[in-house]
Amino acid sequence: MKDIALTEDQRDCLQELINVAMGRASDKLARYLQTFVHLQVPYIELIDSQALPERFAENYAEEGVSLVSQGFYGERGILGESLLIYKSHDAHGIAEILGYEPDDISEVEQLTDISSILTTTFLNGLAEQIDNQLAYSAPRIVSSVDTPLEQHLEQLSFNWDLALKVDISYQVTDYSFNCDMVLLIPGEAIVNIQAVLDQILDEF
Amino acid sequence: MSIPVLICDDSALARKQVKKSLPAEWDVEVQFATNGKEALDILRNQQIGVTFLDLTMPEIDGVAVLEANHAEKLVDFIIVVSADIQPEMQKRVIELGALAFIQKPVNTTKLKEILQQYGLL
Amino acid sequence: MQLSDIHSLILQRINSGVLIVDADINLVYFNRFMESHSQLKSEDVIGQSLFDTFPDAPEKWLKRKIQSVLMLNSPAFSSWEQRQYVFRMRHARPVTTSSEFMAQDITFIPVCNQQSNEVEQVCIVIDDVTDVFFYQEKLKDTLAKLEQVSRMDGLTQVANRRFWEERFKIEFASAVRHQNPLSLIMFDMDKFKQVNDIYGHQGGDLVLVEATRLVQSMLRKEDLLGRYGGEEFGLILPNTGGKGALELAERIRKAFQVHPMKFKEHVIHATMSVGVCELDNNFKKYEDLVTRADLALYQSKRDGRNRTTLYRK
Numbered sequence: 001m002k003d004i005a006l007t008e009d010q011r012d013c014l015q016e017l018i019n020v021a022m023g024r025a026s027d028k029l030a031r032y033l034q035t036f037v038h039l040q041v042p043y044i045e046l047i048d049s050q051a052l053p054e055r056f057a058e059n060y061a062e063e064g065v066s067l068v069s070q071g072f073y074g075e076r077g078i079l080g081e082s083l084l085i086y087k088s089h090d091a092h093g094i095a096e097i098l099g100y101e102p103d104d105i106s107e108v109e110q111l112t113d114i115s116s117i118l119t120t121t122f123l124n125g126l127a128e129q130i131d132n133q134l135a136y137s138a139p140r141i142v143s144s145v146d147t148p149l150e151q152h153l154e155q156l157s158f159n160w161d162l163a164l165k166v167d168i169s170y171q172v173t174d175y176s177f178n179c180d181m182v183l184l185i186p187g188e189a190i191v192n193i194q195a196v197l198d199q200i201l202d203e204f
Numbered sequence: 205m206s207i208p209v210l211i212c213d214d215s216a217l218a219r220k221q222v223k224k225s226l227p228a229e230w231d232v233e234v235q236f237a238t239n240g241k242e243a244l245d246i247l248r249n250q251q252i253g254v255t256f257l258d259l260t261m262p263e264i265d266g267v268a269v270l271e272a273n274h275a276e277k278l279v280d281f282i283i284v285v286s287a288d289i290q291p292e293m294q295k296r297v298i299e300l301g302a303l304a305f306i307q308k309p310v311n312t313t314k315l316k317e318i319l320q321q322y323g324l325l
Numbered sequence: 326m327q328l329s330d331i332h333s334l335i336l337q338r339i340n341s342g343v344l345i346v347d348a349d350i351n352l353v354y355f356n357r358f359m360e361s362h363s364q365l366k367s368e369d370v371i372g373q374s375l376f377d378t379f380p381d382a383p384e385k386w387l388k389r390k391i392q393s394v395l396m397l398n399s400p401a402f403s404s405w406e407q408r409q410y411v412f413r414m415r416h417a418r419p420v421t422t423s424s425e426f427m428a429q430d431i432t433f434i435p436v437c438n439q440q441s442n443e444v445e446q447v448c449i450v451i452d453d454v455t456d457v458f459f460y461q462e463k464l465k466d467t468l469a470k471l472e473q474v475s476r477m478d479g480l481t482q483v484a485n486r487r488f489w490e491e492r493f494k495i496e497f498a499s500a501v502r503h504q505n506p507l508s509l510i511m512f513d514m515d516k517f518k519q520v521n522d523i524y525g526h527q528g529g530d531l532v533l534v535e536a537t538r539l540v541q542s543m544l545r546k547e548d549l550l551g552r553y554g555g556e557e558f559g560l561i562l563p564n565t566g567g568k569g570a571l572e573l574a575e576r577i578r579k580a581f582q583v584h585p586m587k588f589k590e591h592v593i594h595a596t597m598s599v600g601v602c603e604l605d606n607n608f609k610k611y612e613d614l615v616t617r618a619d620l621a622l623y624q625s626k627r628d629g630r631n632r633t634t635l636y637r638k
Contacts, residue, residue, distance in 0.1 A: 009216070016215040019260060020308045023287030032396045036292045040260070104386045109407040120399035129309070138402040138430065204220040 006046060010197045015044055017200075018166060021125030028121050029170075033097060038171035045165045049184060052163050053153040056085065059180070064088035067152055068115035071137035072123055077192040078132060080185040081160065082123065084115040086177070097172060112139040118170070118181065130196050161187035206233040207253035207324070212243040212269070213285070214261045218308065222256050222285055225310035230325055240264025247278045254324060255279060257302075259286040259293070270300040283318065285310055342412070342451030345436065350375050350391055353446065362414040362427065362453075381413045394433045394447045403431040405454050416455040428458035478552040480530055481537040489551025489559060490611075496549075496563050497611035500604055507604040508570035510560040511618040512540075512577070515596045515630040517556040528588045529556075532595050535586045540577055557622075559615070567603030567635055574599045574633045582631060596631035598622055605638075 006014065019042065026037040047055065066086045073079040094110040095102045098117075105113070116139045127134045142152055164183040171177075185193070209232040213219045219236050226232060232253075237243040241264045246252065259266035266284060273279060284302045286293070294305045304318045319325035326334075336343055337357045345354035351374055355367045363379075370378045375387070394401050403411055405428040416427035429451050436446040476488035484492070493509075500507035514520070514532060521529040533556060540550055540560065549561040562570050578599050586593040600622030602614050621636040628634070 012215055013217045016217045016221075019215070020287040023260075023289050023308065027289045028397050030290045030292070032393060036290060099389055100386060104383065106407055109404075112402070112404070112407070116402055117393060117397060117399065121397050124399055136400055138404060138432065140404075201217070204217060204224055 006194065006197075009201050010194060011044075011046075013197045013201055014193075017126055017129050018042055018044055020129060021122055022168070024125035024128070025118070025121040029117070032117075033099070033172060035097075035172045040169050040171075043167040045167075047163050047165055049160045049163045052182070053150040055165075056153055056180075057150050060085070060087065066111055067142050068111055068139050069142045070116060070119050070139040072119070072134050074127060074132045074134040076132065076196070077189055078134075078196075079189050080183050082119045083182040083184060084118060085180045085182065086111065094177070097177075108141055111141060115139050118168070118179070122168075122181070130200070132196075160184040162190050206231045208232070208251060209234050210237060210243065210246055210252045210255045211235070212237040212240070212255065212261075212266075213258035214239055215258075218258060218285075221309050225312045225315055227312065227316050227319070227325060230319065240266065240269045243269050244272055247273060248276070252279050254281045254283065254319075256283050256285050259284060259288055259297070267297070267300070270297060270302060274301045281322070281324065283315075341453070342414075343448065344375075344451075345446050345448045346375050346391065347446050348395060348444075350388065352378060354448075359451075362417065363412070379412050382411055383408075387411065390433060391447050394435050395444045398435050398437065398444050400435065401433040403429070403433075405429055405458055409458065412451060416453055424455075424458065427453050428455045430454050481533055481552055483537050483541065483558070484549060484551035486551060486553055489549065489553070489561070492549055492551075493559075493561055493611045493614075496561055497604075497608075497614070500563065501608075505564055506566040507614075508562045508565045508567060508601060509603075509614045509618045510562065510570055510574045510577075510599060510601050511553065511615070511622045512558055512560070512574075512597045512599045513622055513626075514556040515598055515626075517595075520593065520595060524588055524591065524593060528591075528593060531586055531588050532593060535584065536581060536595070536597065539581055539584055543573070543577060543580065559618075565603075567601065570601045570603060571633065571635045574601050578631065578633055598625035598630050599633040600625060600636065601633060602636040 022042050030037045064087070066088065068084045068086075070082045070084075071080075072082060094114050095105050098105075098110065098113060100110070116136070119139070120134075120136055123134050123136075162185050164185055166181045166183065168181045169178045207230075209226070211219050211222045211234060213222065219238075223234055226234075235246060235250075235252075237246055239261050243255070243257065244264070247255065247269075257266045257269060266286070270282065270284075273282060280303075282302050284297045284305045285308055286297075286305065287308045289305075289307045297305055303322060306314060306318070316325065339356070340358065342359045342362065343354070343356040344352060344359055347353050351372055352370050353372075355365070355370050359365070360367055365378065376382060376384045390401050390403070393399075408429075409424065410426050410429045411431055412429065414427045415425060431452070432450045434448040434450065435444040436448050437443065438445045476484055478485045496507060499505070514536065517529060517532070520532055524531075533552075537550060537552075537558065540558070544550065544560075547563050551559050551561075553559045562573070565573075578597055582594070582596045586595070600618045600620065602618040602621060604614065608614060617636040621634040624634040625632045
């Protein structure tokens with residue numbers, strides 16, 4: 001196991017970067033969706049990826065879930081995979097928020113679309129602050145209602161060392177949906193992120 | 205005489221960022237608060253010239269501080285420094301008596317303009 | 326060669342469609358891949374609306390998609406799995422598929438003004454994934470066949486025991502719940518060992534194949550014939566009481582005894598013994614029907630074979 005612990009300062013710095021990224025993402029989304037997006041302080045947590053299946057099994061024990069994955073990569077060795085996890089009942093009606101006619105778009109496409117929008121606007125907001133530019137792979141549904149979430153997470157945790165769990169709760173006027181965002185990051189990229197955080201901390 | 209300035213944010217980095225963005229020529233004495241409760245304690249018991257206030261904080265958030273300040277008529281100059289930059293939120297804090305709204309991370313030039321506009325600098 | 330020349334050369338030669346639209350969704354760039362696959366000329370489409378150029382494209386959806394890229398300054402995607410194609414073009418893959426049109430994975434990339442950092446254009450990259458589509462189709466076919474095979478008895482092509490029992494369980498539960506009648510016919514070839522001894526296993530196999538084919542032809546769609554063991558078969562009859570099952574059993578038995586089977590220079594005559602049982606309120610599981618139909622079948626054997634017995638308490 002690699003040493004993946006963040007110092008208190010690094011953690012605070014990352015939390016602040018994420019807050020600002022969330023703010024920018026929400027502002028863009030609000031303009032795009034033409035509604036007010038209620039913003040909550042996102043709660044972040046760094047966990048060993050092996051612990052992921054257990055953590056999410058608790059959260060999503062009783063319900064069907066949908067899991068959308070999207071890879072990202074940028075400069076200075078920053079890369080990873082973003083996972084968005086929705087409870088099934090939250091996955092309905094997204095077409096309406098997105099401004100599509102329900103007939104124009106399948107349920108799978110609704111999920112990949114909203115996931116891609118949330119992931120890319122949020123990560124772009126993060127990248128801007130650290131003078132980085134990210135590119136993304138196409139979003140893919142890796143699990144839907146009938147497949148056990150744990151199985152997928154076990155597979156994923158095999159490939160990744162560390163998970164940055166960001167609880168995002170998006171609420172828009174007249175409609176609310178919640179989803180969890182998990183950023184899976186390999187050990188070597190964590191080291192690169194720590195270097196970036198230290199650089200910012202040095203400036204202040 | 206130095207102007208007493210309060211910077212309220214739950215993030216240490218954000219507090220430092222705000223402090224560092226204050227114009228060098230501005231003669232101030234800076235105090236920090238790490239949440240809304242601490243901020244209200246200071247505002248109620250001390251003479252504070254200018255307050256820089258974050259909005260999204262755990263427990264007592266910036267909006268609640270603005271509401272209390274408005275009700276208790278504590279101080280005149282509160283500048284909101286926030287990550288939540290949606291127009292509706294900006295409108296709301298101005299209605300609650302905030303002097304201005306600055307998006308995070310703080311841009312010194314923008315801050316200077318605001319301070320000059322209100323004769324604080 | 327200058328870098329910008331190399332870039333434009335690559336854009337022209339790359340094996341993907343590249344087109345760029347401005348904020349009003351008018352075309353400003355159209356690469357050679359697009360020209361050859363859409364059979365449109367760059368000079369004819371530049372300046373034209375994307376939707377006039379591709380009138381079959383889903384306009385509302387595409388507008389919203391492009392709008393998201395312009396407003397959010399973030400990429401958007403479309404996958405062939407959800408939309409086989411957005412821009413109708415012929416594919417040029419060396420594979421035969423059920424689709425004559427190119428399956429497409431599409432990426433919409435924001436193009437920013439270098440000074441203002443505002444998104445001014447959207448670059449649309451179209452990857453031809455007809456191959457993937459083709460192999461996915463093949464895989465689906467194969468999986469369907471595999472599923473079929475895993476349910477069937479190799480020799481007789483009727484349900485194998487595992488699948489038959491699975492279905493029986495479901496039919497049993499449904500009949501009990503809805504208080505519907507349900508019957509079971511079990512039949513077994515008479516003196517099958519003798520058939521094998523005289524004609525060899527091939528002869529025996531032929532008898533089984535012929536018997537199942539004959540029975541199959543006398544069934545309704547909802548009935549399910551399965552090979553229960555060596556020369557024993559089970560026939561599930563939903564919505565059928567004992568009387569109806571007995572009548573069918575007798576028709577089958579009589580038809581089979583006058584059904585000659587040609588084997589090489591021989592003609593084989595064979596018979597079957599049959600047991601019938603109908604669902605009773607006391608039965609707890611489908612096996613209760615099997616046990617009793619089997620008892621009735623043995624009664625037929627004991628009574629001299631080539632006959633049908635209805636189980637009675």
